[in-house]
Amino acid sequence: MGSETARGHAGVEVRMEELSRRYGPVVALNELTLTMAPGELVALLGPSGCGKTTALRLVAGLEEANSGRVVFGGKDVTGLPASKRDVGMVFQAYSLFPHMTALQNVAFGLTLRRKTADERRRRAGEMLELVGLSGFADRYASQLSGGQQQRVALARALAIEPTVLLLDEPLSALDAKVRSRLRDEIRRVQLDVGITTLFVTHDQEEALAIADRVGVMQSGHLEQLGPPTEIYARPATPFVAEFVGLTNRLPGEVKFGMVEVRGTQLPLVQPNVPTGPAIALVRPEAVSLATDGVMAAGPLVGTVIAVAFLGATSRVTVDLGDITVMAQMPTSTAASTPAGTRVRLALREDPVLIAREEKAAVDA
Amino acid sequence: MNRSRRLKLRIFRIVVLLLMGAFFLLPIGAMLEFSTRGNSVISPRTLDAWVLIAQTPGLVKGIVTSLQLAVITSLGMLALLLPTMVWVRLRLPQISRIVEFICLLPLTVPAIALVVGLKPLYIWININVTPSVLALAFAYLILVLPYSYRSLDAGLAAIDLKTLSEAARSLGAGWVTVMWRIVIPNMPSAILNAGLLSVALVLGEYTVANLLNFQNLQVEVAYVGLTNAPTSTAVAVGALVLAFVLLMVLTLVGGRLQQQNYIPGQRA
Numbered sequence: 001m002g003s004e005t006a007r008g009h010a011g012v013e014v015r016m017e018e019l020s021r022r023y024g025p026v027v028a029l030n031e032l033t034l035t036m037a038p039g040e041l042v043a044l045l046g047p048s049g050c051g052k053t054t055a056l057r058l059v060a061g062l063e064e065a066n067s068g069r070v071v072f073g074g075k076d077v078t079g080l081p082a083s084k085r086d087v088g089m090v091f092q093a094y095s096l097f098p099h100m101t102a103l104q105n106v107a108f109g110l111t112l113r114r115k116t117a118d119e120r121r122r123r124a125g126e127m128l129e130l131v132g133l134s135g136f137a138d139r140y141a142s143q144l145s146g147g148q149q150q151r152v153a154l155a156r157a158l159a160i161e162p163t164v165l166l167l168d169e170p171l172s173a174l175d176a177k178v179r180s181r182l183r184d185e186i187r188r189v190q191l192d193v194g195i196t197t198l199f200v201t202h203d204q205e206e207a208l209a210i211a212d213r214v215g216v217m218q219s220g221h222l223e224q225l226g227p228p229t230e231i232y233a234r235p236a237t238p239f240v241a242e243f244v245g246l247t248n249r250l251p252g253e254v255k256f257g258m259v260e261v262r263g264t265q266l267p268l269v270q271p272n273v274p275t276g277p278a279i280a281l282v283r284p285e286a287v288s289l290a291t292d293g294v295m296a297a298g299p300l301v302g303t304v305i306a307v308a309f310l311g312a313t314s315r316v317t318v319d320l321g322d323i324t325v326m327a328q329m330p331t332s333t334a335a336s337t338p339a340g341t342r343v344r345l346a347l348r349e350d351p352v353l354i355a356r357e358e359k360a361a362v363d364a
Numbered sequence: 365m366n367r368s369r370r371l372k373l374r375i376f377r378i379v380v381l382l383l384m385g386a387f388f389l390l391p392i393g394a395m396l397e398f399s400t401r402g403n404s405v406i407s408p409r410t411l412d413a414w415v416l417i418a419q420t421p422g423l424v425k426g427i428v429t430s431l432q433l434a435v436i437t438s439l440g441m442l443a444l445l446l447p448t449m450v451w452v453r454l455r456l457p458q459i460s461r462i463v464e465f466i467c468l469l470p471l472t473v474p475a476i477a478l479v480v481g482l483k484p485l486y487i488w489i490n491i492n493v494t495p496s497v498l499a500l501a502f503a504y505l506i507l508v509l510p511y512s513y514r515s516l517d518a519g520l521a522a523i524d525l526k527t528l529s530e531a532a533r534s535l536g537a538g539w540v541t542v543m544w545r546i547v548i549p550n551m552p553s554a555i556l557n558a559g560l561l562s563v564a565l566v567l568g569e570y571t572v573a574n575l576l577n578f579q580n581l582q583v584e585v586a587y588v589g590l591t592n593a594p595t596s597t598a599v600a601v602g603a604l605v606l607a608f609v610l611l612m613v614l615t616l617v618g619g620r621l622q623q624q625n626y627i628p629g630q631r632a
Binding site: 060062081082083084085086087088089091093094095097098099108109112113153156157160166 | 523524527528530531532533534535536537538541545546549550
């Protein structure tokens with residue numbers, strides 16, 4: 001991260017300091033503080049209305065912050081308009097200028113920077129080559145597929161050698177296959193250019209796959225910021241646990257710093273949870289199945305009701321009578337437990353989180 | 365669509381085209397016939413009335429004045445309306461209904477009522493600013509607002525203005541560049557339409573000019589008509605043909621511009 005690269009310049013540090021944005025009484029962003037290392041790709045992940053796009057637009061200068069600062073490489077750019085911030089941006093909606101060819105689109109920012117015609121043509125050609133579209137230079141937006149348009153938009157954003165690259169859900173309008181391919185392409189280009197990048201998405205798989213760090217947002221603030229593995233394996237809050245990845249919600253009881261779920265004692269991520277009924281959040285990977293031994297009725301004995309093939313792994317849904325539990329395992333293992341099989345579940349003793357808002361309901 | 369339905373639709377289109385053609389062309393044909401009629405029924409056809417146009421100083425002046433007014437009004441309308449509508453769409457969408465209401469209001473105000481309101485203003489303009497007939501462009505700007513607004517509104521609705529302008533701004537474009545390099549090139553048909561409607565309205569405007577004591581083309585035509593009806597009719601036919609030619613040019617140019625931006629069936 002942050003090293004000088006062949007195609008671009010070293011990235012710079014980007015800081016958001018206590019950024020806030022209100023729309024009337026609605027607080028869209030509440031004192032967001034986030035520092036991005038030079039050349040790092042940070043993904044902001046969250047549901048609609050969580051403030052992630054607002055944060056990105058504040059960095060771009062397309063919105064004005066009510067308070068807080070945006071700093072690029074030590075320089076405060078909070079008061080600068082979008083046209084002076086030197087950011088490259090790819091939008092969710094297709095944003096190529098329809099009256100220009102792909103080459104003209106990529107060269108547009110260079111024209112504004114008064115580069116010579118030769119320089120513009122060379123640089124725009126290089127950028128199109130970088131995104132694998134050098135053969136499409138003379139095509140108009142209407143002659144390009146959605147994925148190609150977004151790649152040209154990426155080339156256009158990078159052509160001006162911006163300080164920061166901002167990606168506002170650039171893949172959400174594309175079909176699954178193109179999305180996955182383009183996601184990898186964006187990451188390759190970002191690493192190649194070495195530019196500090198903020199990527200906004202509501203797709204957890206996308207965020208976890210592409211980012212150096214993921215920031216999970218809710219109601220205008222950052223719930224957790226960390227590497228994808230940490231976000232997934234050690235979610236800091238119940239919201240993160242439930243939003244990122246699939247989670248089983250198992251009723252249990254907190255006592256002596258542990259939570260007892262259907263006879264199994266599980267450690268807590270946050271030991272200061274008050275005692276009493278609670279909902280434990282357990283990942284499907286922490287649930288394993290056994291088909292041998294005694295299958296008499298018990299708290300963790302049930303019947304497989306569905307097996308979902310996911311490729312290398314499969315997700316098995318087990319009906320325990322009062323609740324259903326998902327377990328994720330290698331497909332070869334899942335093959336031995338088709339629907340209708342009686343199975344006994346085992347819960348791995350990983351630390352679990354408690355869904356606080358559900359505790360009250362259980363209490364009631 | 366089956367064959368008989370397609371045939372019926374085609375026949376319907378041809379009938380509508382013929383009826384509309386007759387509706388527009390018959391009066392023009394009658395005017396043309398009248399303007400080329402000799403002194404008596406048995407006299408041969410003559411172009412005397414048409415030749416007289418160039419020899420009638422008032423008419424030539426009226427034509428030049430109206431063409432100048434048409435250009436000033438069209439450019440003024442675009443300079444006023446286009447940035448306003450873009451700004452309202454991007455920054456103040458909550459007042460878009462108010463702007464629309466204001467722009468459409470002149471449709472509901474009779475020309476005579478408008479003149480009554482404008483008269484004191486024009487007396488002041490005449491004394492303090494300019495006595496030139498070109499000052500009429502201010503009044504015409506109001507008259508063309510409803511038609512131009514509708515045309516530009518349709519053009520702006522057809523493009524993703526917000527995304528395109530934000531993309532341009534993120535690349536370093538200021539607002540003037542956004543307007544000049546992004547917005548205008550992406551709505552050529554709408555701008556041409558708005559311009560043509562303004563030209564057509566100005567070339568045909570009589571009431572306001574006459575009541576405010578200005579001499580434009582239509583006032584001169586009416587004046588000449590008092591003494592030489594064939595010549596005044598010839599000028600009227602000329603004005604109509606000019607508007608028709610402008611419309612054809614607009615259709616051809618607009619179609620070509622759209623083709624340039626969109627070539628169907630070539631998605632990669």
